[in-house]
Amino acid sequence: ALPEIRTLTLTYALAGADCIDVAADPAVIAAAKSGLDAAERTAKADQRSGYRRPWLMVSMSAGEDPHFRKAEFDPAICPKDCPRPCEKICPVEAIEFAADFAGVRRDRCYGCGRCLPVCPWGLIAAHSYPTPIDAVAQQVLSQVDALEIHTHVGEHAAFKDLWQTLQPWVGNLQIISISCPDGEGLINYLKDLQQIMKVPESAPGKDLKASAIALKTKSHHVIWQTDGRP
Numbered sequence: 001a002l003p004e005i006r007t008l009t010l011t012y013a014l015a016g017a018d019c020i021d022v023a024a025d026p027a028v029i030a031a032a033k034s035g036l037d038a039a040e041r042t043a044k045a046d047q048r049s050g051y052r053r054p055w056l057m058v059s060m061s062a063g064e065d066p067h068f069r070k071a072e073f074d075p076a077i078c079p080k081d082c083p084r085p086c087e088k089i090c091p092v093e094a095i096e097f098a099a100d101f102a103g104v105r106r107d108r109c110y111g112c113g114r115c116l117p118v119c120p121w122g123l124i125a126a127h128s129y130p131t132p133i134d135a136v137a138q139q140v141l142s143q144v145d146a147l148e149i150h151t152h153v154g155e156h157a158a159f160k161d162l163w164q165t166l167q168p169w170v171g172n173l174q175i176i177s178i179s180c181p182d183g184e185g186l187i188n189y190l191k192d193l194q195q196i197m198k199v200p201e202s203a204p205g206k207d208l209k210a211s212a213i214a215l216k217t218k219s220h221h222v223i224w225q226t227d228g229r230p
Contacts, residue, residue, distance in 0.1 A: 002031040009035030014042060017054045019175065021148055023110065024058040024140050032056055033143070055174055057146035060136070060166075062159040069111035071095070073124040075102035086115040086124060134165050141169035148177040148225075153189045160196050179225040190224060197222065 009020055009032045022032045036053055043051035071086075075097065078084075087095045094108035095115060116124050141147065147166070151159050170176070178193060180186065 005031040006035040010039045013039035013054050019055040021057040024136050026139050055145035058144050059148040061150040062155045062162045069126045069128045070106050070109045071104045072127050085118040089114045146175040150179045153183040153185050177223040
């Protein structure tokens with residue numbers, strides 16, 4: 001999948017994307033940066049005026065992180081007459097039914113979830129295999145420009161722990177995006193996050209109910225994604 005990530009990054013960069021969001025994985029980040037470098041060389045060779053290198057963003061979650069989940073199932077209980085749609089739909093060929101191996105190759109699976117709904121017997125599940133956030137932060141946040149944090153209403157403790165872990169790198173980021181789906185108590189929860197992050201309560205002429213709000217802080221902007229379906 002890494003060559004595809006490089007190609008997609010290059011394509012979106014040349015198409016004018018402002019920010020490209022990838023998983024917080026060192027190999028994925030390296031592939032994306034290679035694509036950004038290639039796009040910059042292409043833009044210079046073509047003498048494109050106004051080209052700006054997109055920011056590179058990584059996503060993390062407060063609490064269980066879907067970015068670190070893997071598909072999992074027991075191939076021994078799969079019906080022998082199953083057409084194996086899971087094998088066909090996997091974009092990185094992580095699911096195999098070969099003589100020497102059957103199941104999910106975890107080193108290839110990146111948790112896209114496409115195989116879960118297509119299994120006729122409902123035998124595939126997604127399990128999280130999180131890397132300690134402090135290790136992830138140390139490896140990747142010094143290499144990127146932006147961060148997206150996924151959270152849900154009520155995850156105060158998890159968000160606070162994550163935010164404290166990220167503190168050494170936050171000041172170097174251009175953008176921080178807080179992604180939170182709609183739910184009861186959303187506005188109060190976002191205000192609590194403001195206190196944790198010490199972000200000003202409102203920007204002139206803006207309302208926390210807006211789908212995205214950029215608030216200027218000392219060293220970066222914060223975008224609140226509250227569109228109900230981040």
